[in-house]
Amino acid sequence: MRFRGKSIRRKIVVLLLVPLVSLVSIWGFATYITTREAAELLDASDTLDKVGYPAEDTAQAIQNERRQILVYLADPRRSDALTRLHKQQRETDSTVSKIRSNAADSGVRSGLSHTSLARLDDLVDGLDGLHKVRSKVEDNTLTRGGAFQAYNELIDPCYTFLTSLGGLNDPELEKQSRALVGLTRAREYLAREDALMSAALAAGHMTKGDRRAFSDRVAERNLAYETNLQSLPAEERERFDKYWNGTDGRTLRSYEDAIIGAGARGATGIVDSERWEAAASTVLTDLERLGYEAGERYKQRMEPAATKVLVQAGAAGVLGFIAVLASLVISFRVGRELVRDLSTLRKQANESAGVRLPSVMRRLAAGEQIDVETEAPRLDYPPDETGQVGQALNTLQRAAVEAAVKQADMRQGVSEVFVNLARRNQVLLHRQLTLLDTMERRTEDADELADLFRLDHLTTRMRRHAEGLVILSGAAPSRQWRKPVQLMDVVRAAVAEVEDYERIEVRRLPRLAVDGSAVADLTHLIAELLENATVFSPPHTAVQVLGERVANGFTLEIHDRGLGMAADALLDANLRLAETPEFELSDTDRLGLFVVSRLAQRQGVRVSLQPSPYGGTTAVVLIPGAVLTETPARDDEREQRGTVESGAGQEPLSKRRDALTKARVPSLESSTARRVLDALDGPVELEAPLGELDGPDSGGRLFRNRKGRSTAPAPGPGSGSGPAPEQHQLADDETDPSLPSAGPGEKGSGEKAPGGKGAGERSPGSPGSP
Template sequence: MTRTARTGRGASGNPKRARAAQDAREQGNPSGEASPREGTRTSIWHTLLHDRSVRARVAALVIVPLLGTLVLGALFFKNALDDAGAAAEVEELASVGVTATELLHRIQDERDVSALAEVEATGVGAVAGARDATDTALSEFMGSLDPVRDAGSSTEASIAAVEREVENLERYRAERDEASPEFDAGGASAYHDLAEAVRGIVIVSGTAVHDGQTARLITALDNISQAVESASMERSLVTYHLTPGEETSSALTTSAVSYRGEQDLLIDRFLANYDSGQTESVSGRIAAADELTATTFGEIQEGDELSQSHEQWYEAATQRLDVLREIEAESAAAVVDNASSAANSARATAILSAVAVLAVLALTVFLTIVVARSIVGPLSRLRGAAEQTASKDLPAFVERIRKDGPAAARASTEVITPEGNDEIGAVTRAFNDVHSQAIQIAGDQALLRQNLDTIVVNLSRRTQSLVDRQLGELEGLEQRERDPDQLSTLFRIDHMATRVRRHAESLLVLAGVQEMRKQTSSAPVLDVVRTAVGEVEQYPRVKFGVMPTDLVTAGAVDDIAHMLAELIDNATEFSAPSTPVRVTSQPLLGGGLRISVADAGLGIPTDQLEALNSRLADVGDIDVATSRTLGLYVVARLSAKHGIRVRLEPGSAGGTVAQVDIPANLIHSPLDSQADVPPPAVNEDPLHTPAPWTPSEPPRRHAAPTQSRQPEPALPTRTEEWSMQAPEELSTEYSRDRLPDFTGENTFATAATDNDSPIFESVRSAWFSGETSSDWSSPADAGWRRAAEVLRSAEEAATARRTQRPADSAPRRARTTSTGSGWASRPAGSDLPRTEIDTAPIQTSPEVPAPAMNASGLPVRRRGASLVPGSISDPAAGASTSRRPAPPTKSADSVSSTLASLQRGVGRGRQETGGWVPKRPSDPERSKQ
């Protein structure tokens, strides 16, 4: 197709141009042609770009950035050249500074020797040699100034000041030859002015330097140079004023102390520019030099009689001054070396900047060619598809794999269809391969996470099972052990096993297990806190505040206890062992409860505290950084599970406070859990009336973590009027057949003929028969099992004693039945009114006969010999006497309250002996015992 045809087709087929023509017709141009201005603008862009190659288009696109890069590169190269020139000037000034330092030393020696010659005849010959050395050093110094005379206005002013003072040098020497004016009246200050002018050359080099290291070294050189000048002035003035064998004059003391203090200040400034290693080395050298003049300086400072001569002082002061001059020379050499390095670096930078500019230009041209080859239509479509895949499709697919598991990775397909076999098609296939590989990696990662979670869960479950079995064995050992030391050791092992179980549960939390153990009943807040404390290594340091009587719902008991254990463990680990960790509670507005764990440690920085609070609020995925704070990650997981808010705050008196805000839906009143308890009967004390119970129901108790808080023990039931009549004997038939059966067989039937005392009968319960129940397991198990063993041992001992009684002993009394309704019980089956029973007369006690003696000469005890007649009815008379109604049996709740008191006593005993180890009711091994 020809150019004209293509142009005409573009004019008629371009939608934008068609809309422009339509607008023109609407505005009064009936021909529909575009305006000349519009047509001209379109043709220019069409001419410049439409028929140009891709390379030309890219060149037009990058020409402006290329020119900008060239300009910036030139500016950068110019700055590098300027820096190199300045560094070269500093290098030259540093070299001049070394020559100036040598001249300063010669001027100082000439001045000090002149002072010695005025007080000692032996110093006159040394003056001429000192002046010759000064002239030689001055000639070298003036020659070194020629390269730096044009270095700047500051340098030119310093050189002019030196030249003025050099012209006055001959006048200074003539005044010293005539000793007029006196040395301390102006002779010393004349040489000092010349020395200060020379030192100005050293200082001026620091104003032109741009390198911080070089500037610091020049400042240090200036400080040590001033210290050397002060030490030289001290040597000359002390030499001039010193009078051996006489007390120090006030002028000498003032001058010497002033100059020595100035030197100390300047040396401290000098040392401040060096690191610790260099400072120690230089300080040691200076201290050793000070010892050379310590004797004379001490005498001068105290105003004592001087023991050294002029020459002795001059020699000692010269040795000290030589040490300071060595340090000054080392500092000057360091300045020269650093200035040379800075100059070389600046020159290298300038060269590299030029090379970099050229490289950027060449690279730009090269990239222009490369990019031109890739700008085609299919590439744009490929880019769009790739962006869609990278930003939306691939993340969504990876998230699906994370949720559904590795099986979802097998559903992957090609995301972009190749358009051909050229380079763009190859890129498309490569992108598809990358996409497939990413999906495969995501699936492998999901499978790996799933396998790791499974392994962690299995190992944690096995650890839990072993720990639970170990706790069961330990509990048995604790019950059988009587040695306090061994028992304390068992308690510590029990406590460590409990901590191991907590760590295993933390691994289950990391593996995503929702329910570690099943808790079937609510528990008081205090018991939950005690459970958490029991799983902490340093539990004796934990102090409780006042805890509410509210209950924690069953589903959150173990998780809240685990959270608190982790927080308390952190508090004890990051605070001093001698400080307490306090656990307090506070009700929240609108319901709920806040439990605070406060330590007295060093606290946490604000930025780190904010990061930890962010991690507690947003769980996220576990990584290496999270594994270092595993406890907080577990707390975050558990708090997110139950909607609990956990936050770390700085303590008011130091340390850190962990606040656990438990929502209202996890806390309820203990009255709610007692709503199913029936009200007490009329005329009965509700505090002393046991709850109803039937023999067919097993005994019940509320499970709770650690030490179970049972209701207070129920007292014996009071009747309307206290009965003074002793209980009558019951028939053996009633005591065998009508007692409640707790374990599926008549527990008391085998002991119906045992002659136990009535008080034993009044507290006896089915749980003391030695049987256990799988429905009741708590940390108080050890206490009530031990009580059952004691009572069973008492029964066996009583049975053994009865088998040894003589045949002529008193007839055995039938067993009586006693319940928790009172201390005096009525015979079973009695139908007499209560008023008749309570007002029955009581016979007086007859005279007790002398006891019979056995073959060994010991008295033979007769059961019932001392009882009041009528207190126990005769079985033979039971047929003629109307039987009383059977007393109510003891309720399960009453017995549960009694055992709760026993449990609390056992817990207090463990706390007092330092071996209290709380157990959870949900321990499977404990529930089986």
């Protein structure tokens, strides 16, 4: 029997039920044995009346018939011999029919043991041979010795059966029962003496064989009385001793001694047939009476013993029943307490593992402060084994909560270190961008201006990577805009933060504006996706950006022509983008996914990856309508701003473009520079946020103002064409030069240009990871 997987309640019930069932079985068996013993003692009297005494009567009747048969065979001419024989045979038949009837009684048979029942059947079956013996006698085919032996064989089963009736469990009564049967068998030995002597007297002589048999029977009778009388109570012994020492007993014994001493020839002259028959029949009758009286007194002695056994059986049964009830109650209480303790322990363990610890982990992940004593209080348990297990679980729970709190504190500290380092890098990068802006305005050489623009572009990417560290640390970016910004300008700013911006083709987008609070996050998100598209696609292919309105906002699709992603990798990446899991240090190759997921969650943007129709991967960005606003058409205004006026004496944009085009920059061919400047042609009206670095409206603009002489070169691939006129109304002292440049993309968007960084197969790694 296997109990693996079963409930603890069922196991405890089985554990307690097995000894209880065993105890009840033993109690029932003991009660049955004791009750059966008492019942046997009580039924012994009825058994003696129905089969015991009838068996003895049958033996005595056959004894009398045996005597008459031997007398008849000794002297067939005797006138009354045959008459007396037939009379005795009728008496024998009457007793035999009685024993047969009682032996067939089912009630009598059910009260007998197997041994007694078998011997009773042997007795009844043996009586069937009585008629055969009689027939042989009547046909004179049976001698006197043969008849004597045949009747002895009919009588012996009676005493064998009477001996089996003494199989009682009381040792004293058992011994007395056997002694009484032995006295009855001693009477049989006397009856055999009488039969032999009566036949000898009828024949007028005794053979040597008859004398030897007579002597043996006398010795057997004396031995039987001496042996069995010792097992009877003293009063019983006194009765038998008194009788044998009386007149009748002494007379018979004197005849026996004289016959044995006279020899075979003189035995018949010691006593005549009348005196012998009188003496022998008197003793036999008296011994029968003494045996019957002893049997009755034996039955009277059995009743108190049976009552005592019944009392003992009742007491044992009651005490056993009380013990069973007590065991049942104690087992039930102990099992219930054990199940209750284990159930409480299980409930506490499940609550700790399924409710408290996950709640603590969620609250710690949310940045809440956790009190260990409140979340994992010290519980009191009893000093038993169950209590020790509960105490161990409580200690384990406290250790887990303390470890989680320490880990959260450590992660918070690490995040603060990252934020601090990123903020410092942002300050330095802002100062570097300011310095580059000054150098760009001061230089007159077209080659140097192109290098400065390239350096400016790299610095802008470094600022995005530093901002990614801030996002990984759980903090919000410091750049903020107060006013909505055109969606097209946001996309251009994101393009400007990508290394291979020349490969990106941006289709015309509807005139929609993005709320200022979402500009920085959306720009960073799009830049990460664009960089991932350029890195994991061949360098000679283009990355297309297009979008359209949908029911719930605006979708922006980014198509690349790379090798695509496997189905399981694509599913894993989409799950990470949708679930925004907690950042783990083991996911260093997936930083971009985490940054995109965190930014999308903050602004309610939905990002998903799917196979591209070009064989690569398409990133679909669903921008909710809550962060978008409609803007009026400004085509005329854009045409009027074909030339940027940043101050008195600035040169037209066409001259600055020509200066950059004529310069022979090794890294940028003329066609590439021309495409970039064409993309930057036109006004860029992204307003920079104001305020401190860590405030919600930190200073800087998405596209920085270019202040300088009118002869300054035109902006390169990483710069916008210039701020809107209203932006130049800000005084020079309104922006702290020490603060970082705000927008992630102060550059315009370049059209597709050949060349760029080599591409490899796309992996689920982070897009544009630092």
